[in-house]
Amino acid sequence: MSGTFLLARRYIAFHRGRTGILIAAIALTIYLPMATHWTIEQFHEQSLKRADLTPLIIGAKGSRFGLAIHGLHFRGDVPEPITMAEVDRISDSKLAETIPLFARFSAGGFVIVGTTAEYYRFRGLAVAEGASLQRLGDCVLGADVARKLDLSPGHRLLSEPENLFDLSGPTPLNMRVVGILERQGTADDDVIFTDLQTTWIIRGIGHGHESADDGDHQHKASRANLPQHAEVTDANLSSFHFHGSADKFPLTAIIALPDSEKSETLLLGRYISPDATMQILKPTEVVDELMQIILQARKLIDLGMLLFALATLLLVSLVLLLSLRLREREMNTMFRLGCSRTTIFRLQAAELAIVMLVSVLLAFGIAWGTTRFLASLLQMWIA
Template identity: 40%
Template sequence: MRHDFYLAWRHLRHHRTRTLILVLCLGLIAALPLGLHQVLEAGEYWMTRRAEATPLLVGARGSSVDLTLGALYFSETGVPTIRMQEADRITATGWADALPVYARHRVQDQPLIGVTLDYFDFRGLAPAQGELPAILGDCVLGADAADRLGLGPGGTLASSSENAFDLAGSYPLKLHVTGVLAKAHSPDDHAVFVDIQTAWVIEGLGHGHGETQAAPTRPDSPFGSPTVRRADAGLLTYTEITPENLEFFHFHGDPATYPISAVIALPHDTRAATLLQGRYLDDHSETEIVRPLDVTRGLLQNIFRVGALFDGILLLVGTIALLLVALVFSLSLRLRQREIETIYLLGCARLTVLRLLFAEILLIALIAAAVCAAVLATAAPYASDLARHFILS
């Protein structure tokens, strides 16, 4: 067999372009369905792990998929908001702890997530560098977000304006990076976290500005009190929160009515979970409660159905490609008729001719398998990211 493989290798090497095309075709035909499964499995693991860690989720009634994708995986599609008082209501029941999440904004293409400090404990997120946000205007970056933005503790980034044409809209806020979280292999890695109040400032619900000026005193004014203060054109709204101007930041209205995307509910036990779910049975309520694991499984089932369709298509394409490869081999046999005749005249048995051809096919298959393995190994680190883009976009 050693000589068979040597001769087969010499032949393949001599016709290297043809061999390369064959090997690439076969390698990619095998790599495509396997890669798709790799991506789907990575996506399943990535999504299920997150959903399993989140017992219950309360949000605006509507699409439970959008709610789960928005609040857990920070998808780009927006989620209708609910009021902050929902978190207070859940806490007040005494059945569960409530973690509000506000995931409406994005900053330099990364999701900007408003949370409370409890969120970091709940997800087991700890800073790898620096520390967690301490005051308004601070932010902490997920590991991948820090890489992508090229920022670390001490850096700054500006929140993007909601709408460039909205003159009355909120000002971009300069955020101070206080830390970078350790890699968690979850959607948290891609997020920029701020305190929920900072998110409201970015929303325009809170702001800071310089001292308003005292109005000029007019003795004959019907409003003549010298204590009246008014804002004039010189009023400056702060675009950066610093220890010096922190005291000038304030919110208007009742914070209980401020928007959040969802509340992660952490029931104390199974009974508490059941009771809490019972409170949201009313169809007319503006809010609903979902089990992210159920939603995610339903979503994954659909994705796997699409995956199965892809499998079918790839199987068909693969079969056609293999038939073409077989055609190439049979045509090449015709072209090699003279060579086969020569080696037969030199005393080669017909079985040896078959062995030589088998050695060639085996070598091509082995090299194609190596190409397939290389493609899969190269793509493996990106499988999770690809799954994230595929599922969330």
């Protein structure tokens, strides 16, 4: 170890308190823009990756961003409902495969996504523990939901009513947890999956009750007198039934998977009309638009960071100048003993280099650590 480096190291170790503060200030200055940059990049990458894999999303007319975020991440305001009839219409056209989504309700603070088996295949979801859906009233949990709610197969999970004060509303459904999905690192980790029929029961379109054999089935009159089942069991499964025409049952979005570019174009054309009550969108385009907005905001953030960095630089310079003044006597002693001005400069430079190195490493370390968490936080914020 060179004498200069040893002296620098000893000085820093001796004044570890003040050096620590200096390192923290510099590290913070480096960390903030770095973490912001990395987080946005990661979010962009993740969002694009999921959007890339999702060719088209169809939903009620309204916010494009809202529908895209709902269809991709199940977050944000729930779009106005569309009906199963649209799924049939697209299927009949043979332009695309469809994956219906009904994600309006929640349980334990997490969104319940009603969908079909195609969704699991489409997203490559696999059960890590337990089994896949077996019957009405079953649900499988995303990895994070299971961890956060500390649930495992065999437990039950009660859906939350939309309106706590609506006593005439549908009875919350006590769902049976049958499986936990493998961690994906996507929005699928943060939701509860069930089938469409179960979500429609939560919606109140279907139900089960004691007296299923009530002749003309005058539900309006008899509902108050017939206790509805709050959970589905093997014994009462057959008592569950739906009312109304299936093509009017609600959905919040449909993922469409056209088999060719031509089919995609034709499908897109069907929703161009200004009178259309529904919209179709390419998630990649919407995510790109969203990222443009974020990148615009980032320019302002970058400017703020630049000013912050400049302020820190000035403060660090002031600290160094004051430190030089405080150490004038020490430096003079070294000089009188036979140390050159260059060596004294090298000593100061070595101290600064160590402080900078530690600051940069610290900033990188914390930025790396927090970026992973910040990406999901940013997703929530945007939603």
